Amino acid sequence: MNLLSDDQKGGIDTSRLLPAVLFVALAVTAGQLIAKKIFDIPTRRDVLVFFILCCAIPVLKFPRLGIYLLFAFVPFIPLIRRVYYLLYVRPTNDLLLLIPDAIIAFLTLVYFDRLRKREKTFLEDPAVGPLLWIYFVYQLIRCFVANTVSMTDGLHEFKFAALYILCFFFTAHFISSARQVVTCFKIIAFIGFAASLYGIKQLIFGYSTFEILWLDVMREKFVTLFIGGNARPFSIFASPACLADYMLISMTACLCLYLIDKSRARVLYLVTIPFMISALLITSVRSNWTGLLAGIVFWFLMAQRSTVKIKVVLLTIVVIVFMAGSTLLELFTGGTQGFDAFLLQGATSQRKQEKTLTDLLVTDRISAVTNPFEEYSMVSRFSMWQMVARNSIILPQGPIGWGTGSFDAHSYYFSTLYWLGYPGLVLAFIIMIRIFLVGFRIYFDEEERVKRVIIQGCLTMFFMFCVINTTGTHIASHPGDLVFWFCAGVLMVIHRIEGMEKSTVNARIVDAT
Structure with missing residues (x-):
């Protein structure tokens, strides 16, 4: 910047000096702030x-x-x-x-x-898009209209329960090839394996300092995080339920990648699954245990269209999973004093107990699956669901719901009934059923092997979340909210997007012009 005056030789133009001084002062001030942020x-x-x-x-x-x-x-x-x-x-x-x-x-x-x-965006079922927008907008409106809780509380619950519905439209609009879906599966598989190891580490070796500080704060605010005074492993996630959800989707992603990948290294995807099953068991989230069994059966039924070789592989996987689960439960229930003693040496067991930590997290919790009417938490949920059913027929507001975020019934379907009434619940069921019908149709119509595996994986994840939503709001928190609507979006466009073989060929073509 030239500060010399044009009409005075050697003079300084004050009109030009002021911007220069301001620039230097701003640079010095900003530099100090930036340096402070850096250090x-x-x-x-x-x-x-x-x-x-x-x-x-x-x-x-x-x-x-x-x-x-x-x-x-x-x-x-x-x-x-x-x-x-x-x-x-x-x-x-x-x-x-x-x-x-x-x-x-x-x-x-x-x-x-x-x-x-x-x-x-061309969807396999054009009606699903408008129906989802109606469902989304209806939940938003019920944050303000005919809501028994404050607008702030309603919007807070709307953020978790409905915001990720938009991921359906993002997936359908921005995903253009099967390779991109496979990339998402690889991300899920890698994070799932790392999270399973970290969760097992928390069980055996205890929690880190920052996690102990967090547990001290959550002891009164997050009561269900603890069983018998012991915190359930949660790995990198917000809760044990989120870890259990991620284990379900990561196991499914690993199976899909094993079937898609043609290299010898694909066996590594199967090696990670026992770790994920172990992490799922120690979360003590029983609805996800049921979801795993339902997912295995569903996966095997979907594979009936496959070749005999793939059927044998899938049957072997099912047998291995059940044997691994039975073995782990046997280790947890008896005849394994050495194993129990090893676990008790971890930092998570601070005092001598009559029951081991694995007894509290796994063995005792199985009673809710085998006989749910003798387990307190399941009985309390049945009571809540009965209350929701009674309130749904109270006139005049009961049939149309009490507003978004008005009550958490520990079930996505009963919560939807309480929030949005019968119109909202029926709309949710219609959307899910239509997505299922589209998934089955395109699975049997699709000829490309990679796409068929992707459809099978997305349908399995979608089905598992539909099952576990019966006893929890799993699609109202990460990762269920993202994966559920992502899979729905993939099913709506997978038939028309570019396949793996075609994208591989196109990637090798060089335009000479």
Whole structure:
């Protein structure tokens, strides 16, 4: 910048000096702030702002990257939040929870911008899209209209229960090849294996310092996290139920990748499954145990269209899974004093008990599956569901529901009935049934092997969540919310998107022009 005056030789133009001084002052001030942020530990707000600044343009430019981030980054947010307990006290509102919301917001902007440009998404069942929008908007309206709880509470529950419905539209609009779906499966499989190992580590060797601090805070706020005074393993996730959900989808993803991959290394996908089964058992989430059995049966029934060789492989896997489960339960229930003694040496067992930790987490919890009417938590849920059924016929508001977020019935279907009434519950069932019908139809129509495996995997995940939602709201928290609607979106477009073979050929073609 030239500060010399044009009419005075050697003079300084004050009108030019002022901007220069302001620039230097701003640079010095900003430099100090930036240096402080570099050398100091960033706050939650700093992490949120940094993430938004780094991801805004890439996600807006390449929306598929946003879908990958939802799979690859969001599972680690609970772990990051717990690490901050070493540095800061627990905030009333944790800004780190806004990171997935920011990704959803970016993807929503891109989606509506493409709709504005009249880009269309062709679904296998054109009616599912409008029905989902009606379901989404209806839940949003019930946050404000005829709601027995405050608008703030309603919107808070809407964020968890309905926001990820948008992932159905993102998947249907932004996923364009089977290879991209396989990439998401690989992310799920890798994180699932790592999470299973970390969960087993928590059982055997105890919790880290930041996790102990978090458990101390949660002891009165998150009562179901503990059984007999012992915390259930939760790995990197927000709760044991989230870990159990991730084990279900990661096992399914590993089976799909094993059938898709043609290399010798594909056996590694099967090697990870016993670790995931072990992690699932120690979470002590019984609805997911039932979901696993239902998923195995469903997977095997879906495979009836497959070749004899694949049938034998799948049957072998089923036998191995049942044998592994029986063996683990035998280890947990008796004749394994050495194994129990080894577990009791872990930091999670701080005092001598009559029952081992595995007895509390697995053996005693099986009673709710074999005889649910003798287990307290199941009996209490039956009482809640009876109350929901009675309130649903109270006139005039009962049949139309009491508003979004008005009551958690520990069942997605009963919660929907209480929130949205019979219209909302019927609409939810219609959407799920139509998605199932489309999935079965395209599975038997599809000829490409890779796509058929993807359809089988997505239908199995979708089915398992439909089963476990009976005794929990599993699609109202990560990973169920993302995976459930992602699988639904894949089933609606997999028949028309590019296959693995075609995308591989196209990747090798070089345009000479």
